[in-house]
Amino acid sequence: MKVAFLMAPEGVEQVELTSPWQAVEAAGGTPHLVSTKPGRIQAFHHLDKADTFPVDKTVGEVGVADYDALVLPGGVANPDALRMDDKAVAFVRDFFSAGKPVAAICHAPWSLVEADVLRGRTLTSWPSLRTDIQNAGGSWVDEQVKVCTGGPNTLITSRKPDDLKAFCEAFTEEFRKAAGGS
Template structure:
């Protein structure tokens, strides 16, 4: 069974964590939520605090080699706080370098800019961070979901079905390639 790491902290956009997580689990993939702190992290639901989710592991307890893909939910606070976590950035770089699927939605691509992995890549995001992504060397487009190699990006909660479908397809392609080897 493929394992998918989801990195988040307090202030993640509720639907952008639970939507992809639930779709991945329904497709038969194991998901693991990692955060800088143990216990629970609190989501953001539109304009106020949402539900909490349990943290399975701290960032220091996870390694790139134990997972097949990485998901980075948005929300404005979540990626902005994670940008200050060296271990989060190190993990993101590791997934990109290992050519494993890295999926980021809404404000989540901020973390890709912080990890310096966007030069020459095509991505999408929430409108307010597009200049940051361009400044990091990305070609930014306004599309529901963009797949550029191992990077998968989407703009907003309404894009979650297409975003989740793209993640699942990337994992299934990876499983097919592994089976052929």
Template sequence: MSDSLKGKRIAILATDGFEQVELTQPMEALRAAGADVELISPTLDSIQGMHHDQPGEKFSVDYAIDQVDSGRYDGLVLPGGVANPDSLRTDPRCIEFIRDFFEQHKPVAAICHGPWTLIEADVVRGRKVTSWPSLRTDLLNAGAEWLDQECVVDDGLITSRKPDDLPVFCGKLIEEFIGGHPVGQTA
């Protein structure tokens, strides 16, 4: 176990329908690096993970979105799954929470369908990103440059395509969170 992220507090924002491995692997990697990781959701209810289209485990939420302030965190992780970001992007509190990380120039990592929330937060314009392929047009229409790569890092914004990319994604998000590389100004 490393202490490279000791003293760092990382938020994972998710709700029902998240792709379970896209939450658990980054959470485990961050904790192994010494970070304090907290699961944030719209409510304090437990949330349902998914293994693609099959139900996975339920996870206890540490804090409801109304109980936290982005200022207490050093970074943010946004797992995918189809239902999770689709629900989060319709919640103004969640979108404001995400946008705050960009305004505070803190690193943000999003995988698979997670970048849907970044579109709603209007923080991808002029940025290089990747995602699950079906989000390509949405990201392009939002002003991003979409790349078909396992992981794209653009000034503190770490994006990845799918569960198969998790080893690289987890390594890059830890690198960015260690370095405290800030997320650049949005256009």
């Protein structure tokens, strides 16, 4: 199971990167950090700079065929920057078109809004995204984790860092199913 983690060069909430990354590794998968620029990304603890992480590939160097699934970590600035990058938006949209599972937490669904993939989907997020999700044709729920199979792919979403345990358990299970594992 090869999993892309898409993020902007800065602004990702560190724990929303590291916990899912570790969950993919613990499930026997291979995570790859994909960004819009080469080098390193700058993670944050809320509004304070945290650690940096090396970029494996840029979004221009990869395609959906290279991966089995996609994880979109949050952080306010991260998905906001991704929304402004046409290649990043297309990369996200292509996972839906290919029927591959996508997991997004906290503010990450802003990337899904921009990719126009939420019509008829039910998901959760940080509460401030509710109106954006609804305006994009999605249904917003206030749940720890939401697994939506009512579309071309499975979409797994959670609200915030406090939901990470449930989020990681849900998406690794769905990723395993999609990869043909038990």
